[in-house]
Amino acid sequence: MTSDNHQDNIIDVKDLKVHFPVTEGLLKKTVGWNYAVDGVSFSVRRGETFSLVGESGCGKSTTALSVLRMQDVTAGNIVFNGQDITHFSANKLRPIRRQIQMIYQDPFGSLNPRMKVGSIIGEPLRVHGQAKDKVKYRTRVKELMRLVGLLDDMADRYPHEFSGGQRQRICIARALALEPELIICDEPVSALDVSIQAQVINLLMDLQERLGLTYLFIAHDLSVVRHISNRVAVMYLGQIVEVADRQTLFNDPKHPYTQALLNAVPEPDPELESSRPERLIIGEVPSVRNPPSGCRFHPRCSKAIAQCKIDRPVLNLYNQSLIACHLY
Amino acid sequence: MSLLSINNLSVSFQTDRGVVQAVDQVSFDVDAGETLAIVGESGSGKSVTALSILQLLGDAGTISDGQIVFDGQNLLDLPEKDIRNIRGDRIAMIFQEPMSSLNPVLTIGKQVAEPIWLHRKKTWNEALDQAEELIKKVSIPDARQRLDAYPHQFSGGMRQRVMIAMALACEPKLIIADEPTTALDVTVQAQILSLLKNLTTELNSALILITHDLGVVARYADRVAVMYGGRIVESATAAELYKHPKHPYTEGLMASIPTLDGEPGSRLQTIEGQPPDLLHMPAGCAFHPRCPYAAEICKHAKPSLKEVEANHFRACVGYESIS
Numbered sequence: 097m098t099s100d101n102h103q104d105n106i107i108d109v110k111d112l113k114v115h116f117p118v119t120e121g122l123l124k125k126t127v128g129w130n131y132a133v134d135g136v137s138f139s140v141r142r143g144e145t146f147s148l149v150g151e152s153g154c155g156k157s158t159t160a161l162s163v164l165r166m167q168d169v170t171a172g173n174i175v176f177n178g179q180d181i182t183h184f185s186a187n188k189l190r191p192i193r194r195q196i197q198m199i200y201q202d203p204f205g206s207l208n209p210r211m212k213v214g215s216i217i218g219e220p221l222r223v224h225g226q227a228k229d230k231v232k233y234r235t236r237v238k239e240l241m242r243l244v245g246l247l248d249d250m251a252d253r254y255p256h257e258f259s260g261g262q263r264q265r266i267c268i269a270r271a272l273a274l275e276p277e278l279i280i281c282d283e284p285v286s287a288l289d290v291s292i293q294a295q296v297i298n299l300l301m302d303l304q305e306r307l308g309l310t311y312l313f314i315a316h317d318l319s320v321v322r323h324i325s326n327r328v329a330v331m332y333l334g335q336i337v338e339v340a341d342r343q344t345l346f347n348d349p350k351h352p353y354t355q356a357l358l359n360a361v362p363e364p365d366p367e368l369e370s371s372r373p374e375r376l377i378i379g380e381v382p383s384v385r386n387p388p389s390g391c392r393f394h395p396r397c398s399k400a401i402a403q404c405k406i407d408r409p410v411l412n413l414y415n416q417s418l419i420a421c422h423l424y
Numbered sequence: 425m426s427l428l429s430i431n432n433l434s435v436s437f438q439t440d441r442g443v444v445q446a447v448d449q450v451s452f453d454v455d456a457g458e459t460l461a462i463v464g465e466s467g468s469g470k471s472v473t474a475l476s477i478l479q480l481l482g483d484a485g486t487i488s489d490g491q492i493v494f495d496g497q498n499l500l501d502l503p504e505k506d507i508r509n510i511r512g513d514r515i516a517m518i519f520q521e522p523m524s525s526l527n528p529v530l531t532i533g534k535q536v537a538e539p540i541w542l543h544r545k546k547t548w549n550e551a552l553d554q555a556e557e558l559i560k561k562v563s564i565p566d567a568r569q570r571l572d573a574y575p576h577q578f579s580g581g582m583r584q585r586v587m588i589a590m591a592l593a594c595e596p597k598l599i600i601a602d603e604p605t606t607a608l609d610v611t612v613q614a615q616i617l618s619l620l621k622n623l624t625t626e627l628n629s630a631l632i633l634i635t636h637d638l639g640v641v642a643r644y645a646d647r648v649a650v651m652y653g654g655r656i657v658e659s660a661t662a663a664e665l666y667k668h669p670k671h672p673y674t675e676g677l678m679a680s681i682p683t684l685d686g687e688p689g690s691r692l693q694t695i696e697g698q699p700p701d702l703l704h705m706p707a708g709c710a711f712h713p714r715c716p717y718a719a720e721i722c723k724h725a726k727p728s729l730k731e732v733e734a735n736h737f738r739a740c741v742g743y744e745s746i747s
């Protein structure tokens with residue numbers, strides 16, 4: 097079964113489906129469906145970093161936005177702290193929104209260029225009516241800035257005066273303002289240079305330790321995921337193909353897609369690279385409009401058997417991992 | 425003699441906010457058939473260096489100093505007409521975004537045939553036949569039919585294959601690939617880079633591979649040049665550079681990559697501070713404000729690249745003053 101019986105889950109996603117209509121012409125007639133997320137189940141345990149990895153377009157961001165309820169879902173359930181929030185009204189969602197925050201890839205696009213950094217960081221406090229006591233408000237903003245390694249006097253500057261890494265710090269400070277339990281990090285370091293990536297990753301890990309945060313972490317850079325995660329789910333074309341703890345997933349990947357993905361990523365080690373055989377997978381990711389039958393990976397899988405074309409594999413417990421593959 | 429030898433290349437840009445010295449006294453060699461990777465953070469001058477070779481800088485950019493010697497000829501002495509003859513023939517270039525270098529209203533076949541027809545003085549039909557062969561060679565299925573397709577009908581990965589076909593059309597001695605797979609997914613990136621590497625090996629073409637991905641460098645490069653703030657700070661064979669980085673920046677860069685054997689929960693090493701702003705370049709060594717070894721002299725003296733071991737070059741005065 098796909099359900100996770102762990103006692104202290106902060107999030108349970110059950111058979112989530114998000115289908116987008118594909119429209120054509122002036123009248124926007126629906127001519128097909130984009131099965132962006134198609135039966136995804138996973139749980140995030142309190143205090144852990146749970147990562148979603150996969151190539152672009154496989155449905156990571158759509159899944160994340162659904163958890164936040166910023167994306168309407170076609171089917172399935174989102175359970176937060178034991179409460180099914182899938183159909184909560186905007187009003188009922190308000191306290192939940194405080195507890196789940198998001199950090200995006202693009203620290204440029206998500207900051208208002210006309211606001212000073214101090215007001216950007218304090219905005220969630222103002223929106224949620226926590227800025228009435230001006231002294232307390234200012235102290236809190238300063239505290240947040242220090243927490244993420246920004247200097248007090250930066251509060252009066254504008255976002256364009258900051259580099260990418262510092263802007264991501266501003267986003268993190270803003271996300272922390274309301275003391276959330278869960279932070280969804282959607283490719284938080286993908287746009288940053290290597291030397292700056294490391295600073296932001298360390299910051300995220302420090303904050304997790306100090307504040308007891310839980311992260312739902314999305315990335316396509318596997319070395320980053322390997323470093324930061326406790327458990328990892330691999331997605332392919334709108335479905336999860338494997339869930340395992342970090343060690344198992346990277347040292348002993350089971351699903352042929354996971355194996356191919358790990359092999360495609362070159363390691364920063366010329367010696368290792370020259371000794372490791374290159375096993376390329378053929379073809380490209382097919383369109384989500386017309387996903388292959390059975391296992392969605394079967395047309396590219398070197399180990400596919402007849403059954404793979406017909407039956408869709410579901411996630412099954414194998415040793416300590418969950419794997420959706422007829423070979424296991 | 426090297427196939428390409430760049431000596432003291434300097435390039436500046438006139439911008440609204442002042443003059444930017446994008447490339448500052450850069451020197452390196454590329455031998456026939458070898459793959460040289462140029463790595464560095466965004467804005468460090470990698471693309472400008474590459475564009476200078478074929479003089480594709482545009483109006484704002486000026487090559488203020490240096491030589492670019494290719495096959496014994498200083499390209500900077502040649503008239504524009506001769507450079508045009510070299511482009512796509514003896515030196516070809518592949519960019520990150522193939523859509524911007526492909527003509528949206530011409531079929532793929534016409535675009536691949538064009539350089540062959542132009543540089544090889546073949547008839548149009550001969551050029552088209554050869555284009556079909558090339559399309560097959562880059563593993564695009566149904567080559568014959570695909571000749572009549574337009575760029576928008578191709579995926580990003582397929583377009584990059586077309587670019588490779590075009591680049592290889594005249595069997596160039598040098599191919600410059602500027603972040604050719606940055607926009608692609610990892611499984612497709614692996615296919616494209618492996619294709620590029622195999623075909624350049626087959627033709628014994630040299631490859632300058634520009635990337636910020638240190639994994640890609642490790643898998644495909646023979647030698648590496650590391651750029652920082654418009655200058656090359658270190659160069660060596662790939663194996664040597666990863667194992668024994670000698671410049672504090674390279675050392676920091678290598679240490680900040682998450683590795684396979686890192687302890688769970690362990691912190692990464694970091695390079696403190698932020699990359700330099702080219703409009704307000706620090707005096708002396710551009711890296712000194714972030715350098716853990718910086719000495720007084722680093723604030724004033726601009727280090728030049730010196731051979732510190734056989735085939736291992738480093739530009740650092742501070743290190744020398746310590747050891």
Ligand SMILES: Nc1ncnc2c1ncn2[C@@H]1O[C@H](COP(=O)(O)OP(=O)(O)O)[C@@H](O)[C@H]1O
Binds near residue numbers: 130150153156157158
């Ligand atoms: N708002 C939307 N409307 C229509 N299609 C969408 C929308 N958001 C995402 N998609 C499609 O859903 C699929 C999954 O996208 P996404 O979740 O962004 O993938 P990832 O984050 O893994 O790159 C893609 O095919 C994408 O084009």
Ligand SMILES: Nc1ncnc2c1ncn2[C@@H]1O[C@H](COP(=O)(O)OP(=O)(O)O)[C@@H](O)[C@H]1O
Binds near residue numbers: 464470
């Ligand atoms: N057309 C241009 N006009 C003005 N400045 C430019 C232009 N092209 C590049 N530059 C500047 O030159 C520097 C180096 O750029 P580039 O070579 O593109 O860096 P990289 O490829 O290493 O990311 C950058 O600071 C950039 O702003």
Ligand SMILES: [Mg+2]
Binds near residue numbers: 156157158
């Ligand atoms: Mg995304």
Ligand SMILES: [Mg+2]
Binds near residue numbers: 470471472602
């Ligand atoms: Mg560039």
